[in-house]
Amino acid sequence: MSLHVIVGAGAVGTATARLLRDQGCDVRVITRSGSGPEGVEKVATDAADAERLTALTRGAQTLYNCANPPYHRWATDWPPVAAALLGAAERTGAVLVTLNNLYGYGPVDAPMTEDTPLAATGLKGRIRNRMWADMLAAHEAGRARVTEARASDFFGPGPVGTSHLGEYFMPRLLAGKRPWIIQGDLDAPHSWTYVPDVARTLVALAADERAWGRAWHVPTDRPVPLRTIAAQAARLAGVPAGEILVLPHWALRAMGLAVPFIREFEEVRHQFTRPFVLDSAAAQEAFGLAPTPFEEGLAAHVEFWQRRQRAAA
The missing domain is CATH 3.40.50.720 (NAD(P)-binding Rossmann-like Domain)
Structure with missing residues (x-):
């Protein structure tokens, strides 16, 4: 082997x-x-x-x-x-x-x-x-x-941690609270x-x-705005779809003075304040790869975080 x-x-x-x-x-x-x-x-x-x-x-x-x-x-x-x-x-x-x-x-x-x-x-x-x-x-x-x-x-089953759909987002959404993101335009198309x-x-x-x-x-399905994701994830989880809390830019900068990890997001802020779309046609055509439909992937993502929440209870 x-x-x-x-x-x-x-x-x-x-x-x-x-x-x-x-x-x-x-x-x-x-x-x-x-x-x-x-x-x-x-x-x-x-x-x-x-x-x-x-x-x-x-x-x-x-x-x-x-x-x-x-x-x-x-x-x-x-x-x-x-x-x-x-x-x-x-x-x-x-x-x-x-x-x-x-x-x-x-x-x-x-x-x-x-x-x-x-x-x-x-x-x-x-x-x-x-x-x-x-x-x-x-x-x-x-x-x-x-x-x-x-x-x-990243999203999907597994410890995606600090992804925008990870630790700061899913636990609060599953608890029926307002999920929050560090930065972004909630309606901007974004590839996941x-x-x-x-x-x-x-x-x-x-x-x-x-x-x-x-x-x-990497083959990636169509871009989906964060606001749409929150609504779909809440529906899959059977919880209320609360409004997303977006950390103001001034607060991000202030937190970065004390938290090195947070400070690093300033450099890539543009990825969430405007459309950020990945075209993966080349790999799909060359190797016969197809992206998992977003809805299917989101269902697996929600299920993973639900299991994680139950295990921590």
Whole structure:
């Protein structure tokens, strides 16, 4: 059986590990804590340790980068981790498949495709663009085989945590209270990417050499405004549909003075104050992938949070 190494056990890392496990693959999940789903090998190590990561990747068909350092530590944590991942891919021959977001495009005025310029003005977007440039250079020089999957905000079954549809939104909505979001226009069209679709895309890109040497957008259904989502989620949960509380911009800035994580949202505020739409036609056409219908994904998202709420009671 083929070996696949996954760095990170968040929502996507866990979903990818389970998908590969269920396909009969050998899966090794690497995290600082040694966490991961049942039925896979779990290893506790620092992904920035290049020698250790290389040793753990030897013999693997694919190395998946599903890591996600704390928001406010990207500038210090991402460079050594990214270098270690690329170095491991170069030394072992494993295909490096990286999960990325849309920060690299910066503010946009039209739906984003893979040809949209990487014109990020913020630090986090520039960091991710540098990582991709380094990977692409290694690929073009014949030192590594790489590809990247770019997704919008996560939703679906799994610990999406600080997503706009995560910790700050669902528990209050399910309790019949006003859900709140950190920032945004409640009626602006916004793309949401379903976590199981991300896992399926990562695995597809790893297995198809046509995917290597370029980035792809994860198949994502039509954009849906936050106000619509709140109403649909409340109906699915059987609770009153309360008005969403939007944190004023001045309050966001004030909170950021004391909370580093909150402070980082200022850079990506544009994603929720205007239409933010992902075009994933390229991956859908190339690999025969289709996004999960939004309503189906939202039902799974609500069900996950209901189970989590019951377990915490």
